[in-house]
Each structure stands twice: as structure tokens, then as C-alpha cells.
Amino acid sequence: xxxxxxxxxxxxxxxxxxxxxxxxxxxxxxxxxxxxxxxxxxxxxxxxxxxxxxxxxxxxxxxxxxxxxxxxxxxxxxxxxxxxxxxxxxxxxxxxxxxxxxxxxxxxxxxxxxxxxxxxxxxxxxxxxxxxxxxxxxxxxxxxxxxxxxxxxxxxxxxxxxxxxxxxxxxxxxxxxxxxxxxxxxxxxxxxxxxxxxxxxxxxxxxx
Numbered sequence: 194x195x196x197x198x199x200x201x202x203x204x205x206x207x208x209x210x211x212x213x214x215x216x217x218x219x220x221x222x223x224x225x226x227x228x229x230x231x232x233x234x235x236x237x238x239x240x241x242x243x244x245x246x247x248x249x250x251x252x253x254x255x256x257x258x259x260x261x262x263x264x265x266x267x268x269x270x271x272x273x274x275x276x277x278x279x280x281x282x283x284x285x286x287x288x289x290x291x292x293x294x295x296x297x298x299x300x301x302x303x304x305x306x307x308x309x310x311x312x313x314x315x316x317x318x319x320x321x322x323x324x325x326x327x328x329x330x331x332x333x334x335x336x337x338x339x340x341x342x343x344x345x346x347x348x349x350x351x352x353x354x355x356x357x358x359x360x361x362x363x364x365x366x367x368x369x370x371x372x373x374x375x376x377x378x379x380x381x382x383x384x385x386x387x388x389x390x391x392x393x394x395x396x397x398x399x400x401x
Contacts, residue, residue: 194252199371205256205267207302218309220288226273227292228306234301250401257301265389268301272310272329279309317400326372328360 194207211226213219232240233250242250256267271292279285287305296305310318335350363369 194249194256201262202264203256203259203262204264206270207253207267208272210269210272212274213275213276218273218275218279218282218285218311220284222287223273223288223292223307225272227288227295227378230269230292231295231299234299266301268304269302269306271305271307273307274310274315276312276315277315278311279327283311326369330356330360 194205206323209226209230211222213222215222229240232238233246234253238250289309293305294308332348332352333349334352335348338347338349341347361368361372380381
């Protein structure tokens with residue numbers, strides 16, 4: 194679970210991971226995984242819970258008890274990891290979409306994602322945790338920050354969004370979340386109240 198508190202409001206994400214050593218993805222295991230996640234959110238679960246799962250369920254229930262303070266309904270992400278390769282096979286894709294649809298139908302979440310992670314994806318994600326990021330850019334509007342123990346140079350300043358985006362994107366054009374602290378976020382979708390309000394203002398005939 195991931196929680197963020199901003200302006201007294203709650204942004205929550207529930208993250209589930211199933212890791213397999215199998216050489217491929219299996220529709221049956223996708224279905225079992227999704228069923229287990231659905232069961233986790235039930236008031237009267239049908240599956241037995243060990244101590245760790247029970248504690249996590251109590252935290253989940255405490256979060257939903259504060260639903261009046263949600264900025265938007267929580268996000269639910271499922272990661273199914275194997276040493277195989279996801280090829281969008283019709284049977285697997287159908288089971289993945291069914292899992293998303295079933296969780297969406299609970300109306301507990303603003304967004305539901307089911308993300309298959311194969312061997313190549315896993316290697317890339319692991320490399321991102323180990324590799325440093327280096328970027329060249331012009332930084333003229335800056336002020337040097339006083340000496341900090343263990344830091345050779347540090348600056349505070351401004352650059353344009355046009356300069357900034359290439360710095361924080363990877364080779365595929367995606368934002369590199371790993372370079373940010375927890376309280377700095379990229380795109381959160383229109384389920385987030387602030388984003389929705391900005392969009393509505395831009396589309397309004399009365400925008401100022």
C-alpha cells in the first residue's frame with residue numbers, strides 16, 4: 194500500500210505482486226491472482242488469511258474508513274511476474290481484462306491496472322534501480338546552495354518545462370518515477386480531483 198497526504202486529503206494506492214518462476218504466463222494463475230485480490234477487499238472473505246494478510250486488511254479497512262477525505266478513489270495495481278514473455282495472447286489478454294473489469298465493478302477504485310512483467314521487463318526494472326542518471330542541460334537561473342556534508346555541489350533554480358521533461362524521461366519517453374522523492378508525482382489521471390478541476394477549467398467557456 195502507498196499513501197500520500199496532501200492538503201489534508203488522502204491519495205492511496207494498493208499494489209499486489211505475484212511472482213512466478215514459471216517460463217510463461219498462465220491464464221488460470223492470472224484468474225487465481227485476481228480472485229485473491231478481490232477477496233482481500235471483501236468484508237467477509239472466503240479465503241483464509243495468515244497474520245500478515247490480516248494486518249494488511251485491517252490497514253486497508255482503516256483507509257476506507259477515511260473515504261470522506263479521499264482526493265479520488267484509490268488506485269489498484271496488480272503485477273504478475275514470470276520469467277516468460279507477454280505476447281498479448283488472446284486467452285491471456287481476455288483473462289487480464291476480466292480481472293480488471295471485476296475489480297472495476299466493485300467501485301472501490303479510481304483506476305485498476307493489471308501489469309504483466311516478463312523476464313526482459315524485470316531486467317530493465319532491476320537495471321533502473323542500479324544505474325545512475327546523467328543529463329546535460331543549460332542551467333542559468335540558479336543559486337548555489339551552501340555546503341552540505343557529502344555533497345560536492347548543489348543548486349536551486351528554474352528551468353522551462355521544455356527543458357525539464359527530456360531530463361526526467363527515459364528512452365521510451367516515460368517519466369522515471371525512481372528519480373523523485375515520494376511526495377513528487379507525475380501524471381495521476383483525471384480521477385485526481387485537482388487534475389479534473391484543471392481540465393474542466395480549461396474546457397469551460399468561462400475560464401479566466
